[in-house]
Amino acid sequence: MMKFCASFCLLTVLAAINMAQADNLQCNIKSNAAFKGWPDMKEPCIRSMREQIQKEINASMQYLAMAAYFSNDTVNRPGFAEHFFKAAKEEREHGAKLIEYLSMRGELTHTVKDLIKVSPVKVKNWTGLSALEDAFKLETEVTKSIRDLIKTCEGNSKKADDNDYHLVDYLTGVYLEEQLTGQRELAGKITTLEKMMSSQGELGEFLFDKNM
Numbered sequence: 052m053m054k055f056c057a058s059f060c061l062l063t064v065l066a067a068i069n070m071a072q073a074d075n076l077q078c079n080i081k082s083n084a085a086f087k088g089w090p091d092m093k094e095p096c097i098r099s100m101r102e103q104i105q106k107e108i109n110a111s112m113q114y115l116a117m118a119a120y121f122s123n124d125t126v127n128r129p130g131f132a133e134h135f136f137k138a139a140k141e142e143r144e145h146g147a148k149l150i151e152y153l154s155m156r157g158e159l160t161h162t163v164k165d166l167i168k169v170s171p172v173k174v175k176n177w178t179g180l181s182a183l184e185d186a187f188k189l190e191t192e193v194t195k196s197i198r199d200l201i202k203t204c205e206g207n208s209k210k211a212d213d214n215d216y217h218l219v220d221y222l223t224g225v226y227l228e229e230q231l232t233g234q235r236e237l238a239g240k241i242t243t244l245e246k247m248m249s250s251q252g253e254l255g256e257f258l259f260d261k262n263m
Contacts, residue, residue, distance in 0.1 A: 096204040096215055097158050100149060101166060103200050107146035109170050110193055114139035116172040117182055128256075130263030131179055138186065142193075145226065152221065179256045180244050187237045194230040197222060 092100075118135035121128040150166070153159050159166075177185070201222050206213025240263075247255030 092156055092158055092215060092218070093204075093206060093213060096200075096206075096218065097153070099200045099203040100153060100158075100218075103196055104146045104149045104153075105167060105170075106193060106196050107142050107149065108167050109172075110189055111139045111142035111146065112169065113172050113189060114142060114186070116174050117177065117186070120174065120177060121182070128179060128260045130260035131182060134263050135182070135186070152218070156218075179259060180241065180248065183237060183241045183244065187234065187241060190230060190234050190237060194227070194234065197226050197230060201227070 114135045118132050118139060120126060121132040121135065146167075150159070201219055204215040204218050204222070206215070244256065244259050247259050249255075251258070
């Protein structure tokens with residue numbers, strides 16, 4: 052009985068000591084801590100990358116609107132619809148790849164919530180030809196934007212440290228190549244459709260749609 056009482060008293064004293072010290076205990080782990088040791092991208096380049104992501108998403112949304120228009124039963128151009136659904140997917144994937152790149156370089160540790168904003172799209176009564184011409188104009192704008200991004204990330208030619216060689220090579224070898232190829236394909240489609248419509252009118256657009 053004496054041992055039990057002694058043990059009970061000891062536990063009571065230890066509990067009182069722990070409660071007294073509890074207020075002094077603090078967690079030293081920082082909330083949302085991010086490693087700051089290795090990110091080396093320059094701020095102008097990061098800013099331009101974020102702007103390019105938004106432009107890729109805007110292009111994707113515009114193509115999606117065009118695809119939805121040609122999918123309408125009162126328009127019924129499945130070839131054009133499929134073409135623009137595919138274009139929307141490609142632009143969305145471009146934006147996702149740029150996001151992945153920023154993440155790989157350690158530049159997505161904050162301000163992620165304002166990375167993408169949904170902008171209103173232009174919707175009108177397109178013909179097949181006018182839609183392709185609008186698409187060509189949009190691709191040209193995206194290509195120019197990528198070129199501007201490359202120039203920004205090349206930095207000052209007099210300071211080698213400002214040149215983000217890896218990103219510039221990635222943008223030039225992957226994105227710019229795909230953009231220029233896509234523009235050439237669109238230009239060819241526009242020329243072919245113009246020739247078909249000049250000789251066969253609306254039937255030319257119908258036949259072109261079947262072979263897209």
